[in-house]
Amino acid sequence: MRVRRCSGNELQRHLIFQSELSDFLLDTARRSCEYSFTGMDKYSAGAKLARQRAILEIVGKGPVESQDKLQRSLAGRGFKVGQATLSRDIRELHLVKSAEGYALPGNEMSAEAALPSVQRLVREFVLSVRPAQNLLVVKTAVGSAQPVAAALDAEQWSEVVGTIAGDDAILIVSPDRSAANRLAQRIRGMLA
Numbered sequence: 001m002r003v004r005r006c007s008g009n010e011l012q013r014h015l016i017f018q019s020e021l022s023d024f025l026l027d028t029a030r031r032s033c034e035y036s037f038t039g040m041d042k043y044s045a046g047a048k049l050a051r052q053r054a055i056l057e058i059v060g061k062g063p064v065e066s067q068d069k070l071q072r073s074l075a076g077r078g079f080k081v082g083q084a085t086l087s088r089d090i091r092e093l094h095l096v097k098s099a100e101g102y103a104l105p106g107n108e109m110s111a112e113a114a115l116p117s118v119q120r121l122v123r124e125f126v127l128s129v130r131p132a133q134n135l136l137v138v139k140t141a142v143g144s145a146q147p148v149a150a151a152l153d154a155e156q157w158s159e160v161v162g163t164i165a166g167d168d169a170i171l172i173v174s175p176d177r178s179a180a181n182r183l184a185q186r187i188r189g190m191l192a
Helices: 008-015 023-032 045-060 067-076 083-092 118-125 145-155 177-191
Strands: 002-005 034-037 096-098 101-103 126-132 135-140 162-165 169-173
Touching: 045 067, 045 083, 067 083, 067 101, 118 126, 118 145, 118 177, 126 177, 135 145, 135 177, 145 162, 145 169
Parallel strands: none
Antiparallel strands: 002 034, 096 101, 126 135, 135 169, 162 169
C-alpha cells in the first residue's frame, strides 16, 4: 500500500476503484487529498463492482442505444472496457435490450416484448415447413432459428407443445398429427 498526494480530478478517478471504502474514509481522503491505493487493477473484483455500478448509473438515466455508446460513456468515467467484458456485464446485470436500447429490467419492455411479430419473423426468415407425425421441422435462414422459435413460443398457440431451436432449424412438437398440420398451414399462410 502506498500513500500519495493528488489533484481533485485524479482523486475522483482513483476513488471510483475504491468502492468498498466507508464514508468516513472517503470524507477523510477528500479533505486531505490523500488516499490509499491498494494496487487494484482493472481485473479485480472491486474494479468490476465499480464498473458495473457505473453501468447501472448510466442506464438508470435512460436507455443506452448501443454497446458502443455504453462503452464510450464508461470511457468518459475512466473505465476502458472491451466488448466481451461489456457483454458479460450486461448479462450479469440482467439489462434488457428494447427498441430504445439497453435498459434496466422493469423500466422498459422485456426482451420478449421487444421481439418483432411472429408474422414478420416467419415471413423474413422461414424457408420451409415440413410435418412429420406430430412434429414440424421448420428451416430458417442461418442464425435466425432461435428468435423465430421464441416468437412462436410467445404466441402460446394450442398447436405448440414446445420448440427446440438450433442455428437454422426449429423442431416444433404438437400434441397430435392434426394439430401439427394446422400449425404447418398457419405458418405457410404467413409465408405468402
